[in-house]
Amino acid sequence: MELLTDLNGIQTRTDQYLITKLDSLAVNDEKLLAAMRYGLLIGGKRMRPYLAHITGQSLGVSATDIDGIAAAIECIHAYSLLHDDLPAMDDDDLRRGQPTCHKAYDEATAILAGDSLQTLAFDILANHPFSPAVAEKRITLIQQLVKASGYQGMCGGQALDLAATGEQISLSQLEQLHALKTGALLEASVLMAAECAHNISTEExxxxxxxxxxxxxxxxxxxxxxxxxxxxxxxxxxxGSDVNANKSTYPALLGLTGAQQKADDLYQQALQALASLPYNTQNLSEFATFIIERTS
Amino acid sequence: MELLTDLNGIQTRTDQYLITKLDSLAVNDEKLLAAMRYGLLIGGKRMRPYLAHITGQSLGVSATDIDGIAAAIECIHAYSLLHDDLPAMDDDDLRRGQPTCHKAYDEATAILAGDSLQTLAFDILANHPFSPAVAEKRITLIQQLVKASGYQGMCGGQALDLAATGEQISLSQLEQLHALKTGALLEASVLMAAECAHNISTEExxxxxxxxxxxxxxxxxxxxxxxxxxxxxxxxxxxGSDVNANKSTYPALLGLTGAQQKADDLYQQALQALASLPYNTQNLSEFATFIIERTS
Structure with missing residues (x-):
């Protein structure tokens, strides 16, 4: 499988940023802070930070500007996992081979840790020492994160996902669900990084x-x-947890071969979009290849 | 009991703002949007919006600037009630005489509605049409709301409250708990309104x-x-739900007479703080009187 250039470096960089941020918080409730730390740092591929950083690299954005964006997005992603795993939602006991947050702590703490991590995302965007030109775009960045993560983004997608569980839904409904539930935050990882670039056009x-x-x-x-x-x-x-949970999936709607064809088509369209850009987008195309070839 | 000047007017104004904001959201999942509406609009005294508006009036801030602050704070307050009422937290079936959100809908929807209302708060601060001078302070306002509502504010206070349930805690621990759990957002209602004022000093x-x-x-x-x-x-x-839930309370620590004396002392200190200000703070002192005299 394709290996991603400097994935480890970006993972370490993101983790270090998040650890420093957590360490900067005055300790009020040790258990809640520990649960936030657990939710943020229990592993994870850091795909969204990686996507933000390689987009920034392509467009000549400084890595320290991207640090704030990557960390904020990862806080939103982590909070959503904490809440999605809850008994009232997907009821998962394991995440990345470890007990989920409500298993390691308790439900109330997992709910509050998720709530606090959402706030921390906006904390980071409001307080990160961006370079002056990017600092002027703070509000735009916050608007982008709001749109990607709230009712009109990730939260709305999770609600659609819950509503679709056990129901037969169409391919277009499944696409809308995923566009909101996971797509919006991945898209924000690219677009918030792009927002920091000088002179990037609307078409780009x-x-x-x-x-x-x-x-x-x-x-x-x-x-x-x-x-x-x-x-x-x-x-x-x-x-097989999707099947067991009665979730609609692409293989269920298109068959395994049809689903693989769908993935290949999307991959080609992603590369085509990159081809129109006047930047070195090698890392972005390698990222698409990684996504399409990954087996776990 | 003291009646608050124009409380109804500010309640109506706040509700109308929130309804307009909810109506502006593209409908993705009707049930989630309905639960957000339920959580935001099921009544409530709108004490935080009221406090923001009367502070703004004292300091000559335009009411339309305060509208955005009041609505954002109320979204945070509403989300916290949705999550605090959950079975894993305070497990309340009734709120303001109505079924709590997870009873009227379901737990998953109440969790997601709370999550979405938190995002909506930052949406409002990032997008409200503030006057130009206040728009320049958007980031400061967001920083203030982050501090009041996240781990270092309301969420941390709720965690301390959960940890203290069934435990004997000291008066100073009880004060810290409440300063974070409810105090931080009430303080933000005043300070975010004050942030919008021209030429207000640090001492004021x-x-x-x-x-x-x-x-x-x-x-x-x-x-x-x-x-x-x-x-x-x-x-x-x-x-008697606090006693039944084994919560530490002021009457439990100080006795009923001691608790009333404590409330009276705090009231006098609040009035004393106002007395130092060169503004007409009549409505703020009436608010303090209302708080100290209220019976429900």
């Missing part, structure tokens, strides 16, 4: 948005495929 | 902070007293 932003949308959907299609073709050991959680 | 902001802290604590002391002296009908929820 649109091409990057198309790239991110196609990669985001391909990621989900692959996720559905992996869920039925991988072992629990590879996944770090029970295999 | 400090006096307003002292006022808000004392009133916030007095509010909580009164709340504890009312919980054991009022009927279910007056409260809109079961009376």
């Amino acid at each position: 932003k649109q091409a990057l948005a198309t790239f991110a949308q196609r990669v985001g959907l391909a990621y989900q299609v692959r996720d559905d495929i992996i869920d039925i073709t991988s072992s629990e050991e590879e996944l770090g959680k029970p295999a | 902001k400090q006096a307003l902070a002292t006022f808000a802290q004392r009133v916030g604590l007095a509010y909580q002391v009164r709340d504890d007293i009312i919980d054991i002296t009022s009927s279910e009908e007056e409260l809109g929820k079961p009376a």
Whole structure:
């Protein structure tokens, strides 16, 4: 499988930023802070920070500006996992091979840790020492994160996902669900990084948005495929959990071959969007390849 | 009991703003949007919006600037009630005489509605059409709301409250708990409004902070007293619920007379803080009187 250039470096950088941020908080309630730390630092591939950083690299944005964006997005992602795993939602006991936050702590603490991590995302965008030109765009960045994560983004997608559980939904409904639930935050990782670039045109932003949308959907299609073709050991959680949870999936709607074809089509569309850009987008195309080839 | 000047007008104004904001959201998931609406609009005294508006009036801030601050704070307050009422937290079936959100809908929807309302708060601060001078302070306002509502504010206070349930805690621990859990957002209602004022000095902001802290604590002391002296009908929820839930309260630590004395002392300190200000603070002092005299 394709290896991502400097993935480890970006993971370490993101973790270090998040640790420093958590360490800066005055300790009021040790258990809550520990649960926030657990939710943020229990592993995770840091795909969204990686996407933000390689987008920034392509567009000549400084890595220290991207640090704030990557960390804020990762806080939103982490909070959503804490809440999605709760008994009232997906009721998952394992995440990345470890007990989920409400298993390691308790439900009330997992709810509050999620709430606090959402606030921390906006804390980071409001307080990160951005360079002067990017600092002027703080409000735009916050608007982008709001749109990607709230009712009109990730939260709305999770609600659609819950509503669709056990129901037969159409391919277009499944795409809308994923575009909101996981796509919006992946797209924000690219577009918030792009927002920091000098002189980027609306058309270029649109091409990057198309790239991110196609990669985001391909990621989900692959996720559905992996869920039925991988072992629990590879996944770090029970295999076949989507099927067991009566979730609509691409393989269920299109068959396994059809779902793989769908992923391939999305991959080609993602590369096509990149081809229109006057930047070195090698890392972004390698990211798309990584998504399409990953097996766990 | 003291009646608050134009409380109804500010309630209506706040509700209208929130309804317009909710109506502006593209409908993705009707049930989630309905639960957000339920959580935001099921009544409530709108004490925080009221406090923001009367502070703004005292300092000559335009009401349309305060509208955005009041609505954002109310979204945070509403989200906290949705999550605090959950079975894993306080497990309340009634709120303001109505079924709590997870009873009217379901737990997953109440969690997501709370999450979405938190995002909506930052949405409002990032997008409200503030006047130009206040728009320049958007980031400061967001920083203030972050501090009041996240781990270092309301969420941290709720965690301390959960940790203290069934435990014997000291008076100073009880004060810290309430300063974070309810005090921080009441203080933000005053200080975010003050942030919008022209030429307000650091000393004047400090006096307003002292006022808000004392009133916030007095509010909580009164709340504890009312919980054991009022009927279910007056409260809109079961009376004695704090005692039944093994919560530490001021009457438990100080006795009923001691708690009332504590509330009176805080009231006097709040008025004293106002006395140092060169503004017409009549409505703020009436607010403090209302808090100290309220019986439900």
